[in-house]
Amino acid sequence: MRVLTKRVYFLLIAITLSGLAKGQILDDTTKLSYGPRSTKYLSESDLRYNSPEYRIIDTTLFSSYRKNKVELYNYYYHDLGIEGSAMEPIFYELPLTIGVSPGQDGFAPYYKGPLDLRYYDTRSPYSRMTIFLGGGNRSITDVEFSRSDSVNFNIGFDFKTFAIDKLIERDGRGDRRASATQYDIYSHVQSSNLKYQLLLNYTRNRHVYNESGGIDTTDIGDFFNEDVLSFLDQAESAELRKGFHLYHQYSFREFLEVYNTLSSYRQRNEYIDQNFSRNSSYYDTFLINTAETLDSMEYKHKEIESGIKGTLGDLYYSGHWRWKEYEFMNKYADSIPFPFDPRTVNRNGIEVYYGFDAGYKLLNNIELRGGLEYLKGGYYEGYAQSRGKNFELSYRKGKYKPTFLQQAYFGNSRFWANNFRPVLGDSFKGEYSFNFKDKIIFTPTFKYDLVTDYIYFDKDTLPAQEPAPLSILTPGLKFKFEFLKHFGFDGNVIYTMLSPEADSVMAMPEIFIYTRLYYRNTFFSGNLESFIGLDLNFKSAYFGQAYDPVTQQFYLQDHTLVEGVPVANLFLNFKIKRANFFIKMNNLTQMITDEGYLVAPLYRGLPPTTDFGITFWFFD
Numbered sequence: 001m002r003v004l005t006k007r008v009y010f011l012l013i014a015i016t017l018s019g020l021a022k023g024q025i026l027d028d029t030t031k032l033s034y035g036p037r038s039t040k041y042l043s044e045s046d047l048r049y050n051s052p053e054y055r056i057i058d059t060t061l062f063s064s065y066r067k068n069k070v071e072l073y074n075y076y077y078h079d080l081g082i083e084g085s086a087m088e089p090i091f092y093e094l095p096l097t098i099g100v101s102p103g104q105d106g107f108a109p110y111y112k113g114p115l116d117l118r119y120y121d122t123r124s125p126y127s128r129m130t131i132f133l134g135g136g137n138r139s140i141t142d143v144e145f146s147r148s149d150s151v152n153f154n155i156g157f158d159f160k161t162f163a164i165d166k167l168i169e170r171d172g173r174g175d176r177r178a179s180a181t182q183y184d185i186y187s188h189v190q191s192s193n194l195k196y197q198l199l200l201n202y203t204r205n206r207h208v209y210n211e212s213g214g215i216d217t218t219d220i221g222d223f224f225n226e227d228v229l230s231f232l233d234q235a236e237s238a239e240l241r242k243g244f245h246l247y248h249q250y251s252f253r254e255f256l257e258v259y260n261t262l263s264s265y266r267q268r269n270e271y272i273d274q275n276f277s278r279n280s281s282y283y284d285t286f287l288i289n290t291a292e293t294l295d296s297m298e299y300k301h302k303e304i305e306s307g308i309k310g311t312l313g314d315l316y317y318s319g320h321w322r323w324k325e326y327e328f329m330n331k332y333a334d335s336i337p338f339p340f341d342p343r344t345v346n347r348n349g350i351e352v353y354y355g356f357d358a359g360y361k362l363l364n365n366i367e368l369r370g371g372l373e374y375l376k377g378g379y380y381e382g383y384a385q386s387r388g389k390n391f392e393l394s395y396r397k398g399k400y401k402p403t404f405l406q407q408a409y410f411g412n413s414r415f416w417a418n419n420f421r422p423v424l425g426d427s428f429k430g431e432y433s434f435n436f437k438d439k440i441i442f443t444p445t446f447k448y449d450l451v452t453d454y455i456y457f458d459k460d461t462l463p464a465q466e467p468a469p470l471s472i473l474t475p476g477l478k479f480k481f482e483f484l485k486h487f488g489f490d491g492n493v494i495y496t497m498l499s500p501e502a503d504s505v506m507a508m509p510e511i512f513i514y515t516r517l518y519y520r521n522t523f524f525s526g527n528l529e530s531f532i533g534l535d536l537n538f539k540s541a542y543f544g545q546a547y548d549p550v551t552q553q554f555y556l557q558d559h560t561l562v563e564g565v566p567v568a569n570l571f572l573n574f575k576i577k578r579a580n581f582f583i584k585m586n587n588l589t590q591m592i593t594d595e596g597y598l599v600a601p602l603y604r605g606l607p608p609t610t611d612f613g614i615t616f617w618f619f620d
Contacts, residue, residue, distance in 0.1 A: 034123055034124040034619040034620050035619050036056055036057055036059045036617070036619070037056050038122075038123045038124070038619065039056070039057055039120060039121075039122050039123065039124075039126045039619055040054035040055060040056055040057075040120065040121050041054060041055060041057065041118040041119060041120045041121070042054050042055070042118070042119055043115070043116075043117070043118060043119070044114075044115055044117070044119075044199055044247050045115065047197060047199070047247070047249060048247070048249075048259065048309075048318075049309075049316065049318070049357065049359070050257075050309060050310075050311050050316050054121055057128075057617075059575075059578075059580070059617055061520070061529060061530075061531035061573040061574075061575050061580060061582075062531065064531075064573055064580045064582055064613075064615060065571040065573055065582040065584050065613070067130075067132045067140060067611070067613060068083045069083070069087060069109050069110065070087070073109065074492070074514065075090075075512075075514050075537045076089060076090050076091060077089050077090060077109065078090060078544070078599050078600065079599065080547060080599065080600055080603040081167070081599045081600075081603050081604055081605050081606055082138075082164055082167060082177055082178065082606060083134075083138060083140070083162060083164050083178060084110070084162060084164045084177065084178025084179070084180060084207070084209055085177075085178060085209060085603075086106030086107060086209070086237075086547060086552055086554075087106060087107075087108075087109050088106070088545065088554045090508065090509065090512065090539070091447075091472075091474060091494075091496070091508060092449055092451070092472050092506065092508070093427075094396055094398060094400070094425045094427050094449070094451075095398070095400040095423065095425070097400070098373065098375050098379045098380060098381050098398055098399065098400050098401065099324065099351045099353070099375050099379065099401055100301075100324075100326050100328070100349070100351065100401055100403075100404065101299075101401075101403050101404070102267050102269070102297065102299035102328065102403065102404050102405065103403025103404050103405030103406055104239070104267070104269045104297065104405055104551070104552050104553075106237075106552040106553065106554075107207050107209070107237075107239045107552065110180060110182070110205065110207055111182070111203075111205045111207075111241045112158070112160075112182060112184060112203060112205070113203060113241075113243065114201050114203055114243050114244075114245035114263065115245075117158075117184060117186050117201050117203070119154060119156075119186060119188040119199060120146040120148065120154055120156060120188075121148060121151070121154065122146050122147055122148045122154065122619075123148065124619055124620050125145075125146075125147045125618070125619075125620065126144075126145070126146045126147065126156075126617075126618070126619055127143070127144065127145045127146075127617075127618045128142075128143070128144040128145075128615065128616065128617050128618075129141075129142070129143050129144075129615070129616050130142040130143075130613065130614070130615040130616075131613065131614055131615075132611065132612075132613040133611070133612045133613070134609060134611040134612075135586075135609030135610050135611060136165055136167055136607075136609055137163075137164075137165040137173055137174070138162075138163075138164045138165065138609075138611075139162065139163050139164075140160070140161070140162040141159075141160065141161050141162070142158075142159075142160045143158070143159045143160070144156070144157075144158050144159075145157055145158075151190075152189065152190050152191065152192060153187070153188070153189055153190075154187065154188040154189075155185075155186070155187045156185070156186055156187075157183065157184060157185045157186070158182075158183065158184050159182070159183045160180075160181075160182045160183070161179075161180065161181045161182070162178070162179065162180055163176060163178075163179050164176065164177050164178040164179065165177060166210070166212075167606075167607065168212070168215065168228055168229070168230060169212075169229060169230055169233070176208075176210060177209070177210050177212075178207075178208065178209045178210065179207075179208050180205060180206065180207040180208065181205070181206050182203075182204065182205035182206075183203075183204055184201055184202060184203040184204070185201065185202050186199070186200065186201035186202075187199070187200045187201070188200075194251070195250060195251045195252075196248070196249070196250050196251075197248065197249055198246070198247070198248040199245075199246070199247040199248070200245070200246050200247075201244075201245050202242075202243070202244050202245075203241075203242060203243050203245075204240075204241070204242040204243075205239075205240070205241050205242070206238075206239075206240050207238070207239045207240075207241075208236060208237070208238045208239075209236070209237045209238075210234070210235070210236055211232050211235040211236060211237055211271075211549035212230035212231065212232055212549075213230055213231030213232035213235070213279075213282055213549055213602070214230065214231055214546075214547070214600075214601065214602025214603055215228045215229075215230060215231075215602050215603070215604065216228070216229050216230060216231045223596070223598065223602075223604050224595075224596040224604065231279070231282050231602075232273070232275075232279050232282055232549065233275055233278050233279065234273070234274070234275040234278075234279075235271070235272070235273040235275065235279055235293075235549065236270075236271070236272045236273070237269070237270070237271055237549060237552055238269070238270045238272065239267070239268070239269050239270075239552075240266070240267070240268045241265075241266070241267050242265075242266050243263065243264065243265040243266070244262075244263065244264045245261065245262070245263045246261060246262045246263070247259065247260075247261045248260060253310070254310065254311050254312075255310040255311060255312050256308065256310045257308065257309050257310050258306070258307070258308050258309075259306070259307055259308075259309065260304070260305065260306045260307075261303070261304070261305040261306075262303070262304055263301075263302070263303040263304075263305075264300075264301070264302050264303070265299075265300065265301050265303075266298070266299070266300045267298070267299045267300075268296065268297070268298045268299075269296065269297050269298075269552065270294075270295065270296045271293060271295045271296075271411065271549065271550050271551075271552070272292075272293065272294055272295075273292065273293040274292045274293075274294075276290070276291055276292055276293075283412075283413040283550075284413065285413050286412060286413060287410075287411070287412055287413065287414075287415055288332060288411075288412045289412055293411070293412040293413065293550075294331070294412075295331060295332075295411035295412055295550070296330075296331045297328075297329065297330050297331070297404075297405075297409075298328070298329040299326070299327070299328050299329075299404065300326065300327045301324055301325060301326040301327070302324070302325045303322065303323065303324045303325075304322070304323045304324075305320055305321070305322040305323075306320065306321055306322075307319055307320030307321065314360055314361040314362075315358070315359070315360050316357075316358065316359040316360070317356070317357070317358045317359075318356065318357045318358075319355070319356045320353075320354070320355050320356070321352070321353070321354055322352070322353035322354075322355070323350065323351075323352055323353075324350065324351045324352075324353070325349075325350050326348070326349060326350075326351070327347065327348050328347040328348070328404045329347070330347075330408070330409070330410050331410075332410045332411070333347070333408075333410055347404075351375055351376070352375070352376050353373055353374065353375050353376075354373070354374050355371060355372060355373035355374065356371055356372060357369070357370070357371035358370060358371065364388065364389070365388060365389055366386065366387070366388040367386070367387045367388070368384075368385075368386050369383075369384070369385050369386075369387075370382070370383060370384040370385070371383055378399065378422075379398075379399050379400065379401055379422060380398060380399055381396065381397070381398030381399075381400070382396070382397050382398070383395065383396045383397075390432060390433045390434075390435065391430070391431065391432040391433070392429075392430065392431055393429070393430045394427075394428070394429045394430075395426075395427070395428050395429075396425070396426070396427045397425070397426045397427075398424075398425055399422050399423070399424055400422055400423045400424075400425065401422060402418075402420040402421075402422070402423065402455055403455075405463075405551065405553070406418065406420060406455050406463045407419075407420060407463075409551065411550060411551070413550055414461070414550055414551060416462055416463060418463060418465075420453070420455055420463070420465050421453045421465065421467075422453065423451065423452070423453050423454060423455060424451070424452040424453055425449065425450070425451045425452070426449065426450040426451075427447070427448070427449045427450075428447070428448045428449075429445075429446070429447045430445070430446055430447075431443050431444065431445040431446075431478070432444060438482075439481070439482045439483075440480070440481055440482075441478075441479065441480040442477065442478075442479050443477065443478040443479070444475070444476070444477055445475065445476040445477065445478060445494075446473070446474065446475045446476065447472075447473075447474045447475075447476075448471070448472070448473050448474075449470075449471070449472040450469060450470070450471055450472075451469070451470045451472075451502075452467070452468075452469045452470070453465055453466070453467055454466045454470050454502075454505060454506075456505050456506070456555075456556065457545075457548070457553050457554065457555035457556065458555060458556055459555065459556050459557055459558070461548045461550075461551070461553070461555045464505075466501065466504075466505045468501040469499075469501070470498075470499060470501050470502035470505070470506065471498070471499035471501075471502060472496065472497075472498055472499075472502055472506070472508075473496070473497045474494055474495065474496045474497070475494070475495055476492060476493055476494035476495065476512075477492070477493050478490075478491070478492045479491055479492075486519055486520055486521045487517075487518070487519055488516075488517075488518050488519075488520070489515070489516070489517050489518075490515070490516055491513065491514050491515030491516060492512075492513070492514045492515075493511075493512070493513050493514075494511075494512040494513075495510065495511060495512075496508045496509065496510055496511075496512070505556065507542060507543055507544050507545045507556060508542065509539035509540045509541075509542045509544075509563060510540045510542065511538070511539070511540040512538075512539055512540075513536070513537070513538040513539075513566075514535070514536070514537050514538075515535070515536050516533055516534070516535040516536070517533055517534050517535075518531060518532065518533025518534075519531075519532050519533060520532070527576065527577070528574065528575070528576055529574065529575040529576075530572075530573065530574055530575075531571075531573040531574075531575075532571070532572050532573065533570075533571055534568055534569070534570050534571075534588075535568070535569050535571065536566055536567065536568045536569075537566070537567050538563075538565070538566040538567070539563035539564070540563065540564060541561045541562070541563055541564025542561065542562065542563065542564075543556075543557060543558050543559075543560070543561060543562070544557075544560075544561075544562035544563065544598075544599075544600055544601065545557065545600065545601075546560075546600065546601040546602070547600055547601075547602075547603065554600075557601055559601070560598065560601040560602070561598075562597075562598040562599060562600055562601060563597060563598070563599070564597065565589060565595070565596075565597035566589060567587055567589055567597065567605065568587075568588040568589050569584055569585065569586050569587070569588065570584065570585040570588055571583070571584045571585075572584075578616060578617045578618065578619075579614060579615065579616050579617075580614065580615040581612075581613070581614050582611075582612070582613045582614075583610065583611070583612055584610070584611045584612075584613075585608070585609075585610050585611075586606050586607075586608060586609045586610070586611065587605065587606055587607060587608045587609070588608070590607060590608050591608040
């Protein structure tokens with residue numbers, strides 16, 4: 001299998017290089033008709049909210065060295081120190097949905113859902129391939145292809161896979177810590193007069209993570225010793241997500257359009273440990289089986305949404321009705337005499353939503369937008385926002401159902417059944433930019449959250465609810481300087497203040513800093529672009545949440561400080577024709593000081609490694 005993988009890699013590289021050579025010959029002999037500016041895309045939300053403005057793809061070097069999810073989320077998330085591990089946000093965010101949801105979201109950032117897809121107008125066959133080869137045998141392959149056979153029809157697919165070896169207790173090359181395969185296929189169909197448009201897609205992701213349980217320092221007493229062992233061996237978390245989604249709309253007039261969506265979604269989470277001869281001491285209890293753990297949960301839903309919308313001059317409006325039928329399954333809930341109380345959690349049901357949105361464009365390019373969605377039973381979420389050239393303000397308020405995982409769980413070593421109240425939340429965000437000829441930009445930011453009946457996982461890994469109102473204030477400053485023609489310095493600083501009640505049930509660093517110093521220039525008559533620099537991320541030391549592999553949840557702890565170390569990375573990016581290359585040296589701090597850091601209790605950050613990556617684009 002490994003030999004086959006290597007051959008596939010070499011074949012992809014050979015095909016890509018031959019295509020690049022062909023593109024270069026064309027560039028030297030004639031002017032190409034197609035390129036990044038002729039290949040554009042939009043998303044479903046662009047059509048849904050009547051702003052179908054196609055955007056050009058980004059082939060610049062500015063962030064092309066960022067390949068792992070923590071970097072792509074601007075360090076607002078943390079993982080367990082390696083690609084493919086469970087993730088959680090650093091800062092608090094309101095729930096994503098007011099209705100039912102499974103609640104196992106540690107691997108959610110790795111899933112590319114139906115609303116994340118791009119629909120292209122390519123004018124010519126378009127393809128992109130990215131290959132990432134990281135130190136410690138970490139690899140990612142990401143392929144994208146799209147083609148429009150006419151202005152009325154487009155079809156494409158995305159394929160992404162990664163294979164990440166263990167950093168500790170590695171038994172040779174190919175001893176995986178994480179692996180995943182994701183693909184999707186999509187299509188955009190529109191009538192010649194653009195009155196009818198249809199978007200269709202299917203997405204699937206299979207994610208497997210070999211759980212370690214963290215580093216066991218019982219015998220060594222040092223997290224950073226080369227001979228450390230993990231608590232678990234051959235214990236595995238696996239997640240499958242897949243979805244089908246259709247959106248279509250018809251325009252009678254500009255002021256009267258109708259739309260409809262059809263969706264289905266499935267999520268299955270498993271925790272498997274059949275190596276109890278080594279791992280049994282990790283668990284506190286055995287409720288079902290003393291020889292192995294084979295836990296699983298599954299969530300499914302079908303959804304239909306219909307609505308009307310339209311534009312009257314600078315006014316946009318829409319109203320919708322949404323029907324969702326859901327089903328939640330726990331492997332042991334019905335098979336042995338320890339079922340969930342149906343009064344605690346209704347595992348099958350139907351939800352009906354009603355909602356509206358409206359927007360208005362004022363003079364000076366100021367846009368106002370707001371809306372409300374109501375779910376039968378008293379659940380709701382409303383929002384309002386205002387956006388202009390230099391500012392943005394937004395407000396969200398909602399009443400949200402607890403997740404299935406928060407309400408009830410039954411596994412081999414965990415059980416609970418709760419009757420939690422809905423979560424109430426308010427969130428207010430704002431920012432304003434002071435721009436001095438695009439050379440110096442200051443953007444003060446602030447965010448204030450007020451949460452009541454907040455649900456969290458306590459120090460015993462059990463869900464709990466805090467009835468007192470919690471206040472979280474996070475002022476910040478984004479900045480960008482450009483100087484000496486080719487140099488730049490940008491970054492983001494955030495300071496977090498928690499009320500005493502919030503401080504007892506939430507874990508956030510007081511200070512968050514991200515900065516980047518870079519040099520960029522072009523050489524050889526514009527044929528070689530360079531982007532070279534140093535980025536640095538810092539979070540003040542705090543009692544970050546620990547990780548429970550059994551439920552793939554983060555929970556409170558007060559015995560181990562994490563972060564508190566500035567982590568610097570050196571990157572070198574180059575662009576030649578239609579190819580971007582990068583080399584990145586991770587964690588220069590540890591390379592210089594010989595001191596590592598923890599990203600979560602018992603989990604250390606990525607050690608000094610050197611990564612290489614290349615991205616090719618083809619437009620013909």
